[in-house]
Amino acid sequence: MQIETITTNPYNDQNPGTSGLRKKVKVFQQPGYLENFVQSIFDSLEDFSGKTLVLGGDGRYFNRVAIQIIIKIAAANGFGELIIGEGGLLSTPAASNIIRKYNAFGGLILSASHNPGGPDEDFGIKYNVSNGGPAPEKYTGAFFQRSQTISSYKTAKIEDVDLDRIGSQQIGELKITIIDPVTDYAELMQSIFDFNLLKQSISSGYITLLFDAMSAITGPYAKRILVDMLGAAPSSVINAEPLENFGGHHPDPNLAHAHELAERMFSADAPTFGAASDGDGDRNMITGSNIFVTPSDSLAIMAANARLIPAYVKGLSGVARSMPTSQAVDRVAAKYNIPCYETPTGWKFFGNLLDAGKITLCGEESFGTGSDHVREKDGLWAVLFWLNLIAVKRQSVADIVHEHWQKFGRDIYCRHDYEAVETPIANSIVEHLRNQLPTLPGQSFGEYIVKYADEFSYEDPIDGSISNNQGMRIGFENGSRIVFRLSGTGTVGATLRIYIERFEADATRHDQDSQEALAELIILAEQLCEIKKRTGRTEPNVIT
Ligand code: G1P
Ligand code: ZN
Numbered sequence: 001m002q003i004e005t006i007t008t009n010p011y012n013d014q015n016p017g018t019s020g021l022r023k024k025v026k027v028f029q030q031p032g033y034l035e036n037f038v039q040s041i042f043d044s045l046e047d048f049s050g051k052t053l054v055l056g057g058d059g060r061y062f063n064r065v066a067i068q069i070i071i072k073i074a075a076a077n078g079f080g081e082l083i084i085g086e087g088g089l090l091s092t093p094a095a096s097n098i099i100r101k102y103n104a105f106g107g108l109i110l111s112a113s114h115n116p117g118g119p120d121e122d123f124g125i126k127y128n129v130s131n132g133g134p135a136p137e138k139y140t141g142a143f144f145q146r147s148q149t150i151s152s153y154k155t156a157k158i159e160d161v162d163l164d165r166i167g168s169q170q171i172g173e174l175k176i177t178i179i180d181p182v183t184d185y186a187e188l189m190q191s192i193f194d195f196n197l198l199k200q201s202i203s204s205g206y207i208t209l210l211f212d213a214m215s216a217i218t219g220p221y222a223k224r225i226l227v228d229m230l231g232a233a234p235s236s237v238i239n240a241e242p243l244e245n246f247g248g249h250h251p252d253p254n255l256a257h258a259h260e261l262a263e264r265m266f267s268a269d270a271p272t273f274g275a276a277s278d279g280d281g282d283r284n285m286i287t288g289s290n291i292f293v294t295p296s297d298s299l300a301i302m303a304a305n306a307r308l309i310p311a312y313v314k315g316l317s318g319v320a321r322s323m324p325t326s327q328a329v330d331r332v333a334a335k336y337n338i339p340c341y342e343t344p345t346g347w348k349f350f351g352n353l354l355d356a357g358k359i360t361l362c363g364e365e366s367f368g369t370g371s372d373h374v375r376e377k378d379g380l381w382a383v384l385f386w387l388n389l390i391a392v393k394r395q396s397v398a399d400i401v402h403e404h405w406q407k408f409g410r411d412i413y414c415r416h417d418y419e420a421v422e423t424p425i426a427n428s429i430v431e432h433l434r435n436q437l438p439t440l441p442g443q444s445f446g447e448y449i450v451k452y453a454d455e456f457s458y459e460d461p462i463d464g465s466i467s468n469n470q471g472m473r474i475g476f477e478n479g480s481r482i483v484f485r486l487s488g489t490g491t492v493g494a495t496l497r498i499y500i501e502r503f504e505a506d507a508t509r510h511d512q513d514s515q516e517a518l519a520e521l522i523i524l525a526e527q528l529c530e531i532k533k534r535t536g537r538t539e540p541n542v543i544t
Contacts, residue, residue: 001172002157003076008032014040014147016140018346018488020126022112025062028123032153038070038108039153040146041127042077044139048105050080050173054098054128056090056181057110058217058280059242060117064088066110066125068160075174076154079105082174085181088163089242091217091281093370093378094185096132100374101184106130111217111280114252115491118245122491133351133375137467182224189225189381192311192373193388198230201391208271209236211383212261215243216251218277221380236271251278253285253367253379254544255292266290273390273397277379282347283367284382288397294413294514296326296501299363301404302385303332306361308392309385311373316360320353322346323456323471324483324499325365326411335408344458344470345485351375352462365415365499367544402510409505412517416498416540418531419490426486426494429529433472433484436528440474445524449477474528479503482525498525498540515543 011030014021014037021037028034042048053074057063067088074082083098084090090098092109099107112124127135127143135143158171161178168177189195201207209232213219219240226232238260239247250257253276265274270289277284286293293301303319306312318339321329333340341359343349347368353359354372363369368377369385386397393400421429440453456470471485480502487495500521504510515522526532 001075001174004155004157005152006032006035006155007152008036008150010148010150011036012148015144016126019113019134020109020124022115022122022124022489022491024491025119025121025123028062028066034066034069034125035073035153035155036147036150037125037143038073039077040143040150041108042073043146043150044142045106049078051105052081052083052102053079054083054090054095054102054104054107056085056095057088058091059087059089059244060112060123060246060279061119061121061244062123063110063244064163066123067163070108071161071176072155072158073153075156075158075171080173080175082176084161084163084176084178086164086166086178087181089181089217089220091181091185091221093282093374093376093381094181094221096128096374096376097185097188098179099128099130100132104130109280113280113489114250114278114283115489116246116250117279118248121245128375131351131355131375133354134346134348136348136351136465138465182221185221186225186229188373189384190229192309192381193384194310194391195230197391198384198387203231206394207273207387207390209387210261210264210271210274211237212253212258212276213237213240214249214251214253214258214276214278215239215241215247216277216279216281217242218281218379221281225380225384246279253278253283254542255285256542258285261287273387275383275386277383278367281379282377284369284379285367286382286386286397291398291401293397293401294326294365295363295367295369296321296328296365296411296413297401297404298382298386299325299361299369300328300332300408301400302369303329303361304404304408305389305393309388312360312371317357318353318359320350320359320362322349322364323473324415324485324497325363326413326501327479327481327503328408328411329363331408341461344456344467346488347377349458349460349467352460356462358461365413405510406507409503410510411501411503412512412514413501414514414518415544416500416522417542418496418535418537419541420493421496421531421535423494425534426496429496429531429534430486433529437472446520447478448480448521448524451475451477480521482521482528484529496529496531498529498531500525
């Protein structure tokens with residue numbers, strides 16, 4: 001194999017965010033941009049010669065081009081085998097599973113998750129380590145550092161690989177294996193859930209379902225598992241064809257973006273269960289006939305009922321949630337006397353806890369839930385968990401949710417996102433909030449008395465690493481919270497996220513609309529951060 005060393009100049013913006021490096025496609029198309037970043041990753045890793053790298057993406061625009069480039073750089077850098085999903089496709093949780101199952105050294109996943117795709121939209125790349133999870137900060141920091149000084153990259157002079165032909169081929173020292181992207185993942189799901197019960201519940205008509213793949217990666221996975229294996233009607237999977245531009249939509253599973261699903265689920269002839277996933281298949285939105293389950297509630301309900309699922313019958317070793325996720329799961333953990341961890345935003349912070357066996361389930365308010373079966377959040381896993389729960393409990397989604405609130409109380413929750421705020425304004429807002437923190441404790445705002453106001457720092461209980469500046473928390477005496485943080489995944493300006501929650505113990509008040517129930521806190525959040533005042537905006541871009 002002939003290897004070339006190509007001279008290059010560093011780019012100064014290759015700092016990975018919450019989940020890998022995400023930029024506009026046009027940025028990635030600059031000469032050497034992708035090559036520099038991939039070489040920076042390989043330069044920061046050690047002892048991978050002859051080992052296996054997993055490669056795949058969500059199929060968005062530039063996926064195939066990027067995969068051919070990466071194959072050549074990986075070959076030149078001495079990997080022994082590349083395992084690639086057919087068509088260059090692998091969902092994020094499936095890639096995590098492949099890395100673990102085949103003892104790979106790591107993997108590169110090409111995705112900008114729920115961000116739109118197409119020539120003028122977003123692309124992304126992230127590196128996952130040998131446990132199958134996103135590279136921790138010590139790695140991503142090293143990648144960035146290396147990208148600042150890189151002066152050349154290596155590439156092998158080989159033909160483009162046919163990504164659409166399953167099987168192995170040897171090119172010099174390198175073995176390239178193209179696999180079916182779904183089979184291993186489907187087997188894993190079969191080992192976790194009661195597929196026989198699910199088949200019966202679906203064929204008897206007890207469960208009717210609708211899954212929106214949002215023209216993204218989960219289409220082939222949902223068709224194989226829900227339709228072929230579990231017997232759901234083919235029409236129960238919509239937008240099932242992965243498209244390079246996701247049909248022009250945001251492949252983001254929330255009520256705003258999964259509008260086709262939302263309309264059906266809130267109509268008179270709604271199926272019993274509805275769900276959607278995102279661009280790369282790690283997120284999930286759960287709905288039932290005329291009800292939307294917040295991701296924070298979904299995590300708590302899963303934790304409270306985990307023993308009903310075959311893989312978790314022995315109970316949970318612990319649970320974790322990201323800091324801005326509501327405290328609903330904390331109440332479950334307290335009741336069942338299991339440890340509960342609060343981590344910074346981003347799945348990478350769950351990895352050590354999962355590896356050490358400290359937690360079995362974890363989740364984020366941003367439509368992410370998962371367990372120790374892989375090291376990523378997992379959209380279809382969450383869908384199957386809920387289906388299995390409905391089948392065992394023989395209750396509707398609405399009944400399961402209401403019963404849970406009756407037992408534990410309801411953590412009424414919402415998130416307001418202000419997107420593409422000019423960076424200087426966003427920074428001034430953060431500064432303004434930061435300056436207020438020391439003065440807030442003890443202050444009263446109507447019925448809300450501030451108990452604490454701080455900037456969240458996390459010390460990893462396993463490796464002792466410390467992550468500072470993970471968002472500002474304002475906690476009130478009555479358990480309510482307002483959290484502010486800047487997004488680490490956006491590609492234009494800055495996105496301010498405001499997370500608001502209030503606990504309601506009184507079951508007669510559980511059916512309130514969340515925006516109404518949180519109205520006072522929403523006003524207070526504006527008073528504290530002045531986003532509307534400083535940007536002239538009148539409302540958030542997205543409310544979830
Ligand atoms: C967002 C979510 C976060 C999630 C990440 C990747 O990050 O808020 O919970 O882990 O996407 O899916 P953010 O843009 O807030 O940094
Ligand atoms: Zn995603």
